[in-house]
């Protein structure tokens with residue numbers, strides 16, 4: 001079907017070798033050959049060569065699983081197994097996933113398709129797959145103990161149902177959920193409409209990714225699985241900025257982005273420079289009368305949001321989660337605020353004992369983007385990414401939508417940084433500040449106070465750059 005078939009990289013071999021359970025060769029022979037992919041880069045859309053036609057999606061830093069047609073049934077083979085995922089250049093995590101990756105491959109089908117999914121368990125414990133959001137027979141819903149027995153290590157189970165409604169779905173285990181999802185077991189599923197749909201517009205580019213989160217201590221490889229909220233790696237498709245590919249589009253393209261949330265908190269996803277409409281949720285396409293223009297959409301836990309916009313503004317536009325802690329990489333969160341605290345005396349004393357001692361965060365945390373601190377092996381830099389104007393002080397759930405006039409149709413290649421037209425870049429002011437005329441009432445409250453405090457209170461803070469103390473001016 002594509003060059004991806006039979007691709008088994010080094011990491012794939014390693015991951016297969018550590019698979020605890022051996023699956024019998026005889027049993028595997030009758031199944032569709034499992035397609036393995038271990039490269040973390042964004043793969044081009046998989047254009048269907050069998051079955052009903054559709055416009056394929058592009059999975060950010062991911063890929064779509066090829067299928068086999070068997071008497072009109074689309075057959076897929078998912079293999080649950082330990083994987084090595086490069087989350088950012090130089091930082092590899094030991095996760096669990098499907099077919100060589102976490103998340104697993106995207107599954108794309110068409111409304112009305114009969115789908116048969118073989119799921120082989122190469123983990124050391126039971127698993128199952130729940131097809132999040134789908135209409136299907138109860139026995140195919142994948143909840144271990146409720147709908148089916150768990151799939152034992154070494155065994156293959158078959159799920160079969162008709163993809164009844166078009167939309168965006170997810171898949172994940174419903175067996176030892178806390179562990180298996182904390183380890184990265186999840187994937188995306190897109191059911192394309194059969195023909196023209198009144199609520200689903202055709203678009204030029206259709207991207208998808210999952211929001212996921214890990215707690216991996218600096219210097220280690222395996223996520224901690226008991227963490228409830230204090231994750232230190234906030235990722236898109238198990239990648240963190242600067243390891244997340246840009247979303248490259250052609251100027252005036254109609255663009256769709258589908259975002260699913262399988263973390264344990266909500267993520268307000270924010271796009272710069274454009275307004276979008278929420279055209280789909282977990283329940284399917286939204287009625288047109290409900291669509292509002294937005295620049296941020298909150299994706300709650302277990303939810304999916306599909307946004308559409310017209311890419312009519314050239315440039316490099318930030319696209320990120322608006323929770324500022326989610327655009328940071330591995331760090332401890334129990335750090336006191338040091339902004340404005342004068343460490344000079346203390347530091348001098350400590351340096352006598354520890355010559356390499358370094359004060360962090362005195363002027364804010366931006367310094368750390370340029371600081372070359374010694375880090376343990378296999379640690380994601382807390383914030384790292386080099387833009388055309390210097391360090392981008394972010395990590396985690398951050399990427400860039402690149403809108404270009406000269407981007408060719410179907411070309412997802414990175415065009416480099418946007419060349420801002422002369423005179424359109426923010427610049428340093430070097431003149432003198434005008435003295436603004438002020439209104440007398442400026443700064444007054446909406447109503448007069450009943451009584452004044454006994455004395456004026458002023459909170460004194462130290463200016464961050466100040467060598468001479470002094471409090472902030474007013």
Ligand SMILES: [Cu+2]
Pocket residue numbers: 234266267268321322323326397
């Ligand atoms: Cu977030």
